[in-house]
Amino acid sequence: MTAGTDTFEMQVAGHRDYLMRFARLQLRNDAWAEDCVSETMVAALAKPQAFGNRSQLKTWLVGILKHKVLDTLRSRAREAVLETQTDDGMDELEALVFKVDGHFAQAPAEWGDPEKSLGSRQFIRILELCMEKMPAAMGRVFLMREWLELSTDEICKETGITATNLFVQLHRARLRLRECLEINWLQKA
Amino acid sequence: MRLRRTCKESTALLIAREDRRLSFGDRMALRLHLAACKTCTVFERQVLTMRDALSRWRRDESES
Numbered sequence: 001m002t003a004g005t006d007t008f009e010m011q012v013a014g015h016r017d018y019l020m021r022f023a024r025l026q027l028r029n030d031a032w033a034e035d036c037v038s039e040t041m042v043a044a045l046a047k048p049q050a051f052g053n054r055s056q057l058k059t060w061l062v063g064i065l066k067h068k069v070l071d072t073l074r075s076r077a078r079e080a081v082l083e084t085q086t087d088d089g090m091d092e093l094e095a096l097v098f099k100v101d102g103h104f105a106q107a108p109a110e111w112g113d114p115e116k117s118l119g120s121r122q123f124i125r126i127l128e129l130c131m132e133k134m135p136a137a138m139g140r141v142f143l144m145r146e147w148l149e150l151s152t153d154e155i156c157k158e159t160g161i162t163a164t165n166l167f168v169q170l171h172r173a174r175l176r177l178r179e180c181l182e183i184n185w186l187q188k189a
Numbered sequence: 190m191r192l193r194r195t196c197k198e199s200t201a202l203l204i205a206r207e208d209r210r211l212s213f214g215d216r217m218a219l220r221l222h223l224a225a226c227k228t229c230t231v232f233e234r235q236v237l238t239m240r241d242a243l244s245r246w247r248r249d250e251s252e253s
Binding site for chain 2: 098101103107109114115120123124127128145149167170174175177182
């Protein structure tokens with residue numbers, strides 16, 4: 001490790017890719033993501049004294065990024081989450097899993113305990129891939145809940161979508177995520 | 190209060206529970222259904238595994 005001799009600028013720059021990964025996943029727009037990450041790094045470099053322990057640099061940067069990302073979502077709410085939903089194949093997905101009488105057509109499988117097995121990291125990787133695969137508007141709403149950790153009330157307030165619409169989106173996102181994990185997690189075994 | 194729920198309805202409640210507090214009736218109906226249905230119990234474990242994995246994903250600051 002030569003980190004001890006790294007300048008603060010170099011340390012911050014070293015986290016760029018990591019920040020981009022989350023910004024892209026949340027915003028689904030490379031230009032917006034680039035802007036947010038750049039603004040985050042500028043903000044960080046402007047006040048290096050604001051963070052104490054260097055081991056917490058990444059956490060501190062992520063905290064700044066979340067604020068920048070939320071500002072973007074707020075100002076672009078119309079494009080970001082109110083865009084017309086194209087047919088996302090949800091009815092087909094539900095028909096695949098459930099019969100018309102409400103019974104399972106395809107029973108859920110045992111996933112084991114990914115946390116305890118060696119596959120923990122792999123499970124998280126598949127999880128992230130599955131989130132990437134969500135349609136943009138659905139993915140943004142889902143990440144606002146799971147990455148920005150906003151309450152459903154806050155998401156409605158920030159984006160202007162109705163509670164009903166939000167719960168439908170989150171429900172579909174979670175169903176999709178489950179389906180995607182089931183397919184890809186069991187396949188790797 | 191309708192206590193009998195189908196698997197489809199019960200799994201919908203298991204998913205909704207991640208984002209909102211269920212009503213008393215829904216909680217009771219879900220508990221009854223889960224006590225009798227192995228398949229939905231598996232589904233519930235999946236939802237909990239997802240919850241846990243999302244939280245670890247969110248907090249993983251060590252991976253670059």
